[in-house]
Amino acid sequence: MSDLGGKADAMALRLWRSAALFEGAPTEALSEVARASRPVHFRAGQVIFDRGDTGSSVLALGTGRIKLSLLTAQGRELVLRHAEAGDFLGELAFLDGTPRSAAAVAVEKGEGLVLDRAAFDQIPGPLRDTLLAAALRYVCQRLRETTDQLETIALYGLSGRLARFFLLTLRQLHGDDIPEDPRLRLSLTQGEMAAILGASRPKVNRALLDLEEAGALKREDGGTFLCNPDLLSALADAAGG
Numbered sequence: 001m002s003d004l005g006g007k008a009d010a011m012a013l014r015l016w017r018s019a020a021l022f023e024g025a026p027t028e029a030l031s032e033v034a035r036a037s038r039p040v041h042f043r044a045g046q047v048i049f050d051r052g053d054t055g056s057s058v059l060a061l062g063t064g065r066i067k068l069s070l071l072t073a074q075g076r077e078l079v080l081r082h083a084e085a086g087d088f089l090g091e092l093a094f095l096d097g098t099p100r101s102a103a104a105v106a107v108e109k110g111e112g113l114v115l116d117r118a119a120f121d122q123i124p125g126p127l128r129d130t131l132l133a134a135a136l137r138y139v140c141q142r143l144r145e146t147t148d149q150l151e152t153i154a155l156y157g158l159s160g161r162l163a164r165f166f167l168l169t170l171r172q173l174h175g176d177d178i179p180e181d182p183r184l185r186l187s188l189t190q191g192e193m194a195a196i197l198g199a200s201r202p203k204v205n206r207a208l209l210d211l212e213e214a215g216a217l218k219r220e221d222g223g224t225f226l227c228n229p230d231l232l233s234a235l236a237d238a239a240g241g
Contacts, residue, residue: 022135036115040114042106044109050103056116064084064109065084066104066106163211163216166211
């Protein structure tokens, strides 16, 4: 194998190892995934896939940002999440072969790795089984997060929704061991946050001010927030947000 090919395989292995879909799988299995995947590049505004499209591949995002959303016939949009470096797109269609359940559009240019199911199925059985077990854990985690998001939108006032959004993002970064005074850098605009939370941008701005006045957040330069997890938790659980 050439040095260039070896470097490409090593970079692919690092990406698959750092991402959550196959978390906990052995290095030998992840090396097979790295060899089976292929690079992909996309531009800002590019449609990665539409809801209902057929597809049997998963995209591991190396750089850039991609929005996943649902659109109604009247043009209203529900943003499910923004995928960033280390995230995955299309895992459901990859695992069960069903049509895409959401639309994916690139917000920024970027690149990643695509793993086709046909290539994945060529991985030796025992290693493939460890990968599928890891993927099942990942999908269960995503389902819990989606349930929390729907609960947040349906049952809490906007300040409570926003507090829960910050806590969920902190848990995604730190797990259950959130630092005492964590800093969180968000690449989302207030408009994008509003779409995720089911609100308008001015109302999200007002809710951010409410959290700041309560001492739960402090805005810093570059879209960074100094967070108080205890106060965020208290506000997240408060009736009516």
